[in-house]
Amino acid sequence: AQSVTQPDIHITVSEGASLELRCNYSYGATPYLFWYVQSPGQGLQLLLKYFSGDTLVQGIKGFEAEFKRSQSSFNLRKPSVHWSDAAEYFCAVVQYGNKLVFGAGTILRVKS
Amino acid sequence: EAQVTQNPRYLITVTGKKLTVTCSQNMNHEYMSWYRQDPGLGLRQIYYSMNVEVTDKGDVPEGYKVSRKEKRNFPLILESPSPNQTSLYFCASATGVHQPQHFGDGTRLSIL
Numbered sequence: 001a002q003s004v005t006q007p008d009i010h011i012t013v014s015e016g017a018s019l020e021l022r023c024n025y026s027y028g029a030t031p032y033l034f035w036y037v038q039s040p041g042q043g044l045q046l047l048l049k050y051f052s053g054d055t056l057v058q059g060i061k062g063f064e065a066e067f068k069r070s071q072s073s074f075n076l077r078k079p080s081v082h083w084s085d086a087a088e089y090f091c092a093v094v095q096y097g098n099k100l101v102f103g104a105g106t107i108l109r110v111k112s
Numbered sequence: 113e114a115q116v117t118q119n120p121r122y123l124i125t126v127t128g129k130k131l132t133v134t135c136s137q138n139m140n141h142e143y144m145s146w147y148r149q150d151p152g153l154g155l156r157q158i159y160y161s162m163n164v165e166v167t168d169k170g171d172v173p174e175g176y177k178v179s180r181k182e183k184r185n186f187p188l189i190l191e192s193p194s195p196n197q198t199s200l201y202f203c204a205s206a207t208g209v210h211q212p213q214h215f216g217d218g219t220r221l222s223i224l
Binding site: 032034043046049051090094101102 | 155157160170204212217
């Protein structure tokens with residue numbers, strides 16, 4: 001079965017530092033990939049998506065992600081983290097049979 | 113305003129007492145889906161619907177039912193709730209499974 005792995009459960013970074021959140025997927029065909037963010041007590045908001053084409057995609061709030069087929073990865077990056085970025089981040093992939101599969105999430109803490 | 117509305121937002125109930133969580137979207141989306149979110153497990157898809165009268169199981173459908181009689185509504189039914197269904201539930205909609213999902217604000221269910 002297809003799956004999505006987010007290896008880091010928690011990450012803590014200093015405000016202003018760069019950020020990279022890892023996501024690996026197992027999927028045979030070209031995947032449809034998403035990153036979502038969830039602030040405490042709220043639903044999920046789309047940050048960015050990859051369907052095809054340019055492997056570096058830009059999203060909202062200054063985030064970007066790079067699709068690397070050879071590594072089956074879709075890592076999320078931000079050059080300079082703000083305290084308001086503290087949240088939980090989910091990677092997701094569309095699976096066979098029209099299912100959407102999420103990773104377990106990475107909780108980002110930002111220290112001042 | 114484009115939105116997905118879930119009701120109730122919070123519910124505490126007892127084992128075996130049938131309950132329904134409603135979900136309504138005003139974006140004329142064809143694809144709707146239910147997820148449950150549990151710590152360390154991310155979001156897991158319960159059921160999804162590609163269109164009116166078309167529903168299918170996600171990864172964790174046991175103990176749940178859904179219906180899609182109208183395009184805008186996709187209720188989740190727990191006919192005989194059990195404590196292991198205590199969770200945070202999200203409804204989402206999209207123009208299609210390969211498109212970004214719009215999430216509701218969530219429903220926190222506690223089954224005693």
